[in-house]
Amino acid sequence: MVWKILKIPKRKAKTDEKLIRAIENIAGLSPSNIELYRLATVHSSIAKENGEGFKESNERLEYLGDAILGAAVADYLFKKFPYRTEGFLTEIRSRIVNREALNLLARKIGVGNIVQYDQKNAHLQQVILGNTLEAIVGAIYLDKGYLRTKKFVIDKLINPNYDLDELVNSNSNYKSKIIEWAQREGKEVRFEILNVKKGKNHKEFTAQVMVDNAPQGTGYGNSKKKAEQDAAFKTCELLNLMEP
Structure with a gap:
């Protein structure tokens, strides 16, 4: 076949x-x-x-x-x-x-x-x-x-x-990097799943990082974890946190 x-x-x-x-x-x-x-x-x-x-x-x-x-x-x-x-x-x-x-x-x-x-x-x-x-x-x-x-x-x-x-x-756990940064800066950070699309063979998750209730990076992935990491990565870019 x-x-x-x-x-x-x-x-x-x-x-x-x-x-x-x-x-x-x-x-x-x-x-x-x-x-x-x-x-x-x-x-x-x-x-x-x-x-x-x-x-x-x-x-x-x-x-x-x-x-x-x-x-x-x-x-x-x-x-x-x-x-x-x-x-x-x-x-x-x-x-x-x-x-x-x-x-x-x-x-x-x-x-x-x-x-x-x-x-x-x-x-x-x-x-x-x-x-x-x-x-x-x-x-x-x-x-x-x-x-x-x-x-x-x-x-x-x-x-x-x-x-x-x-x-x-390097530290490639962008979610941990965001959380550690928020703790240092005294900010509240949370990860939200905005949407879950169900395909025939897989799901697609959409996640967003919120910092002090303000939306930051939006990420996508075929699991909740991957979508949150993608959102965290984009937030690191937005907040200039990519350097070690």
């Missing part, structure tokens, strides 16, 4: 050349099966049913890419830090592959230029870029295999975009 779904009949399209160039720029490789990458860019908000009643979106590739990305990062960190504990490795991996980090990374490398989604939903691009990046990882894995995918993760995602020494010494 997997291959039947993923092997979409090949078709000539004016967008092929643009997508191929974009993948070459993002991943540093030339796609062998362009349809995998096309599927990786299609968000469920515009997915259309195929002849078998299955909506073709990037959700399955996202699921696969999430696992492959986590494995590649774990592999890299395991060899990079041979004498550090499991807890340390888990924490650093989380800082690299958490939703906020992936959204920022995806925006930086140009995923926003190729993702396809319902543009009437204005905030969608803020929350789907990281998911699309995971779907692209899944596409690379199916197209090129694990070793080539790991090379992409290390050479194109980790090494150019992360200072591991800084990452190890």
Whole structure:
């Protein structure tokens, strides 16, 4: 069933050349099966049913890419830090592959230029870029295999975009940073869940940080915790709290 779904009949399209160039720029490789990458860019908000009643979106590739990305990062960190504990490795991996980090990374490398989604939903691009990046990882894995995918993760995602020494010494728990700041400044801070959208396969949470009853950053995520962290991250930016 997997291959039947993923092997979409090949078709000539004016967008092929643009997508191929974009993948070459993002991943540093030339796609062998362009349809995998096309599927990786299609968000469920515009997915259309195929002849078998299955909506073709990037959700399955996202699921696969999430696992492959986590494995590649774990592999890299395991060899990079041979004498550090499991807890340390888990924490650093989380800082690299958490939703906020992936959204920022995806925006930086140009995923926003190729993702396809319902543009009437204005905030969608803020929350789907990281998911699309995971779907692209899944596409690379199916197209090129694990070793080539790991090379992409290390050479194109980790090494150019992360200072591991800084990452190890930084505090990426933005919610804790906001709470600690509020305590120092004598301010009241709370996190509110403004909305929960229920999709077919997942929920989308909208959270907002309130400081002395004034709204600050608004965040999104597929869990309450992730939405609150995203809101906290944006509040840190608004309040100039990003420096350690």
